[in-house]
Amino acid sequence: MSDHPRKSNFTIEPFKNPVILDPGYADKTWEMLEHGIRKILNNNYDGLSFEVLHRNAYNMALHGFGEKLYSGLVTTLTRHLQEQVSASIEAAGDDQFLEELNRRWLEHDKALTVIRDLVALMDTTYVSESHKTPVLSLGLDLWRDNVIHSKEIQARLPRALLRILQRERMGEVIIRDSVKNTKTLIMYLEPSSYQKDFEKPFLDDSAIFYAGESQVLMERCHCGEYLQMVERRLREEKERASHYLDDSTEPKIISIVEEEMIAKHMRSLVHMDSGLVSMLLRDEYEDLGRMYSLLRRCAGGVSTIRDLVTSHLRETGKQLVTDAASSRNPVDLVRRLLDTKDKYDRIIAGVFGDDKTFQTAVSTSFEYFINLNSRSAEFISLYVDDTLRKASEEAGGKEDVEIVLHKVMALFRYLQEKDVFEKYHKQHLANRLLSGRAVSDDAERSLIAKLGVECGNNFTSKLEQMLTDIKFSQGIIRGFYASQGVDEEAGEGPILAAQVLTGAIWPTRPSTACKLPDEMHDVCEKFRAYYLGSHGCRKLTWQTDLGTADVAATFGNGQKHELNVSTCQMCVLVLFNSADRLSCKDIQQATAIPLPDLKRCLWSLACVPDMNVLCKNPMNDDIAEDDVFCVNDNFTSNSFQVKIDTAAAEESSESEQQEIRQKAEEVRKHQIDAAIIRVMKAQRVLNLDGLVAEVAKQLRPRVLPDPAVIKRRIESLIEREYLEDNRNQYQYIA
Structure with a gap:
């Protein structure tokens, strides 16, 4: 016998007899429910028993009256929306229209939530089985069809939104939440309606508004004020779009402001009396930066600014370098050029965001007008000479000389006749070294190193040898006085401080004959004997004029x-x-x-x-x-x-200039010949244009020769049988 009790199986069966309802049950129950739903829709909850309403709605759905409950709800909602909600919104004045619309929508949304909870069983059984629209979605659809699509409301809504936005643009304070809520409602109910019924009219209206405003501002304001207004309008529209417009609207409205207020007036803004040139002359960097940041938003804006900056800089520079008064003071001329370069470097870095196209434009402009003056190479060398001489005299001058030399090299790069600069710099360096006016050996070598980086070691080899000669001479003089057993600082009689210079390295110049006093002549002869005693194969020539x-x-x-x-x-x-x-x-x-x-x-x-x-x-x-x-x-x-x-x-300076230029042109001929031979040895056969281009490329670090000069040197090499001309195809003769 088992100890476990026996299990019994049982089931729960439905009532054997169905519940018999009063034939008028459905009508009576719905009548009561409709009364409660109307009170809920009117936001009147006094005397309502949600428990009774919920039980009645539940029983109707349970006993198969879902269709009656659903259709009654549709009818009640529709009548309420048409007779009360739409009528109330339509009756509202223009100033209260959006507020009334939003108020009614919030009440409707709240009522829908309550009604959905009351008819929850119908929503989950009958609606699902009959493929009907759920209650919440039904309420939204009915609101859209009976309120938003109401003929009068549909016509007034876009106008109301546009009107309130226009008032805000004119400076009035508006209730932004009304606009924001209306936008949210429209996007929630029917996104396509937002774009069609509001966004397009809004953008069209904005274009008209900004076209008119920009025209008025152009007539009344100077350029800086106009740009500030544009900046303000862009900021306002961006803020407005982010606060109560759809995200997709922001780039569209910003584009309209840019088109109407910037793009259509771009050239007028840049060229007006208070425009770009005035800002450059008055150093109005803040307005310049504002102009650049605004115009760069539009196609062609940056090029419009750059073209005028270039033309203004070229005209200013041309007047500066070709002015006769400026040429009479070359040091001041170069200083003004450096100041101009510093100014535009600051503008490019601080205003134009280091835009490479502006850097190129400024560089080509400087190269253009600096080379308009054939004496630019001489003037830059004179400025370097003046700077180094003053630095040797002034306390603390050596500290700033490196900065000045760095700036001067910027101008040097623009020179097309760097070989002419070399001749002048060599002459000025010689004068500084022989007069003891060089700031320091380090400063001179630093400048030579900078020139070497730009033009190569061949450009600076003689300059370096000049410094070496000066150092070598100091040792020679000390050795001379040591051999005489005389202290060069405390000795009696004339004291000689000779500089022994390599004749082929230093610049040559006509020597002025001079008969030295006997006591000086004796010292010089002793030095000659001493020097030639250890350098017998050399020859000394005294340059007393130096x-x-x-x-x-x-x-x-x-x-x-x-x-x-x-x-x-x-x-x-x-x-x-x-x-x-x-x-x-x-x-x-x-x-x-x-x-x-x-x-x-x-x-x-x-x-x-x-x-x-x-x-x-x-x-x-x-x-x-x-x-x-x-x-x-x-x-x-x-x-x-x-x-x-x-x-x-x-007129010694004029004859000196001619002599230096003649020497430079003579050396240049040999350099062009050598470049032609190098190119032809490498290429063997080349046409005229290709040969001229390659020769100019090789010579560019030192000089930018005229193509006509290169052609004449080619003809000279053909005559000397270095090249052969076969129908404009030049061939190297090995």
């Missing part, structure tokens, strides 16, 4: 000064140690200085106010052979050391 001398002078009043003079001036002054009065003719016989040079020397000693260590009889500015000179015993100066410059020869 030398200077420090002369200790005592005047009649007992006042002592140290006079820094040229070697020729020293030779003249020493004569007055043994004579009280000398004529120009006597001085010329004693010194052997050519008469034109002697007259300039005497003029600087006797005719310059505050520097007249000699007296002249008769007292005038003309030097004649019979004029008599004597020491000015009344000479005084506040400085112990007095520097007396020699007057420059008339």
Whole structure:
């Protein structure tokens, strides 16, 4: 017998007898439900029993009256929306239209949620089985069909939205939530209606508004004010779109503002009196940046700005470099060019966002106008010379010289005749080194290194050798005095400080003959003997016109000064140690200085106010052979050391310029010939255009020759049988 109790099986069966309902049950129940639903739709919950309503709706669905419940709900909702909601919204004034629409929608949405809960069983059984629209979706569809698509509301809604947006654009404060909620409602119910009924009219209306506003602003405002207004409008539209318009609308409305306020007035803005040129002249960088950031939004905006910047810079630079007054002060001219370059570099970096196209435009503009002046290479070299000389005299000048040289190299890169600059720089470097006015060996070598980077070592090899000669000369002088057993600083008598220069390296110039005083002549001969004793195969030629001398002078009043003079001036002054009065003719016989040079020397000693260590009889500015000179015993100066410059020869600078250019052009011919031969050796056969282009490319680091000059050199090489011309196909003759 089992200990487990026996299990019994049982089932629950339906009632044997169906529930018999009152024939009027459905009508009576629906009548009660309809009354409650109407109160819910009217937001009136007084006296309602949700438990009773829910039970009745449940029983109707349970006993098969789902169709009656569903159709009654549709009828009740439709009548309520048509007779109360639509009528209420249509009756609202323009200012309250959107608020009333949103208020009614919120009430309807809330009522739908309550009604759905009441008829939940119908929603899950009858609706699903009959493939009807669920209650919530049904309420939305009925709202759309009976309210939004109401003829009057459908016509008024876009106008109301546009009107309120227009008021905000005009500066009024609006209730943004009304617009936002309306937009959300439209997008929720029918997205296509938003684009068709609102967005398109909104964009069309905006285009008209901004077209009119831009025209008025263009007539009333200067460029800076207009740009600020455009910036403000873009900011407002972006904020407006993000707050209560659809995300897809933002790029469209921004595009309309750009088109109507920027693109259509782009050229007028840039070229107006208060436009781009005025901003450049007045350094209005904030407005420049605003113009760039706005115009770059539109096709062709950046090129419009760049073209005017280029034309303005070229015109300004052309006036600067071709102005006769500017050319008379080359140092100031180059300084102004550097200031202009600094200004545009700052604009490109700070305003135009380091735009490479602007950098290229500025570079080509500088290259254009700098090379309009054939003396630009000379002027840049003069500026470098002036900078280095001043830096050697001023305290702390060496600290800034590297910055200046870096800026100068920017101008140097634009030169097409870099070989001419080399000639002038070589001359100026020689003068600095021989006069002891170089800022430092490091600064000079730094500049040479920068030139080498730009043009190659061949460009700077002679310049480096000049510095080497100066250092070598210092050792030679120390060795000379050591061999004489004399302290060069404490020794008695004349002290020689000679510079031994390599003749083929240093710039050549006509030498002025000068007979040295006997005591100086003896020292020079001793130095010659010493130098040739260790360098017997070399030859020394004295260049007295390049030398200077420090002369200790005592005047009649007992006042002592140290006079820094040229070697020729020293030779003249020493004569007055043994004579009280000398004529120009006597001085010329004693010194052997050519008469034109002697007259300039005497003029600087006797005719310059505050520097007249000699007296002249008769007292005038003309030097004649019979004029008599004597020491000015009344000479005084506040400085112990007095520097007396020699007057420059008339038109010497012009003849020097011609000579330097002729030498540069002569060297250039050989460089072009060598480049042609190099190209033809590599190519063997080449047409004219290809040969000219390749030669220009090779020579560009030093010079940009005229194609006509290259063609003449090609013809010269053909005549000398280096090349052969076969119907414009040039062939190298090995």
